[in-house]
Amino acid sequence: MKILVCISNVPDTTSKINFTEDNSKFDTNGVQFVINPNDEFGLTRAMWFKEKQGATLHVATVGSAATEPTIRKALAIGADEAIRIDAEPTDGFFVARQLAEIIKNGGYDLVIAGRESIDYNGGMVPGIVAALLDMNFVNTCISLEVEGNNATAIREIDGGKEKIATSLPLIIGGQKGLVEESDLRIPNMRGIMMARQKQLNVVAPVDTNQATKDVSFEKPAAKGAVKLVDADNIDELVNLLHNEAKVI
Numbered sequence: 718m719k720i721l722v723c724i725s726n727v728p729d730t731t732s733k734i735n736f737t738e739d740n741s742k743f744d745t746n747g748v749q750f751v752i753n754p755n756d757e758f759g760l761t762r763a764m765w766f767k768e769k770q771g772a773t774l775h776v777a778t779v780g781s782a783a784t785e786p787t788i789r790k791a792l793a794i795g796a797d798e799a800i801r802i803d804a805e806p807t808d809g810f811f812v813a814r815q816l817a818e819i820i821k822n823g824g825y826d827l828v829i830a831g832r833e834s835i836d837y838n839g840g841m842v843p844g845i846v847a848a849l850l851d852m853n854f855v856n857t858c859i860s861l862e863v864e865g866n867n868a869t870a871i872r873e874i875d876g877g878k879e880k881i882a883t884s885l886p887l888i889i890g891g892q893k894g895l896v897e898e899s900d901l902r903i904p905n906m907r908g909i910m911m912a913r914q915k916q917l918n919v920v921a922p923v924d925t926n927q928a929t930k931d932v933s934f935e936k937p938a939a940k941g942a943v944k945l946v947d948a949d950n951i952d953e954l955v956n957l958l959h960n961e962a963k964v965i
Contacts, residue, residue, distance in 0.1 A: 718766060718827060719775070719824060719827075721775050721819070721823060721828045721829070722756065722763050722777075722791070722829045723756065724753065724760070724791055725753035725836070726750050726784040727751060727835050728748045728750060728836060729748070731749070732747070734936070740934050740935065741934070742931075742934075743934065750787055751787065755834070758831070758892060758895040759889070759891040760776070760902070761794075762861060763827075764794065766827075774795065774798075775799065775825075776799050777801070777802065778800075788801055789917065790904055792912035792915045793905075794902040795908065796915075799915070799917045799918070800918045801920070802921075803920065804922035808928060809837075809841040810928050811927060813846045815922050815925075816846050817846050817850050825886065826885045826887075827868075827885060828846065828889070829861075829888075830891070831843075843888055850886075853888070855889045857872045857874070858890060859871055859878070859891075859895055863885070867882070867885075
């Protein structure tokens, strides 16, 4: 089985976010980038298939040379080969179009992507890839087993879970639950040294129309000052909740 894990290079949630050029561009200065958490769950599950079933594991990302430390972390964790599409990820469709080309030419049986990235939370890339390539698709996937050409997946739905039987080739949108958080891999020194010898292919992007353009960014409004209400003044509390907070 040949597996591709799609990796997004996203800001660590502890990083302070700022914008430049009249709030039209994300400021990367001082920002620490990491593997998108949903992709990390998928990478860990793919490592299980590699170790238990002898699968071949590749990883791919869309981004500039600045993303290479993140993709090399995936190599250090255990991926066999990495692919970097040399382009700025302008929107979800652009990213999906680039990944679809890699998948089509790579002959992958299983593609694991995160259901969404934690920077823009678009949640569209795996579904668009599946549509472009006419592949079976399971989103919000929290469990995946593969035996031969058959796959069994469990995904979250409103009010519960759904068990699905399908077949390869398959793309999933994985998330927390695909593996336990305690199972996530941390690169060790041997893995880091071996990653330096593994292949990282840089490929040119395919031509595609840019369907969207970032006009401006805006931070959430600052939280207002806390108002303290005397415990005996219930009428005032109700008034504030109703007329000011507008939650009742």
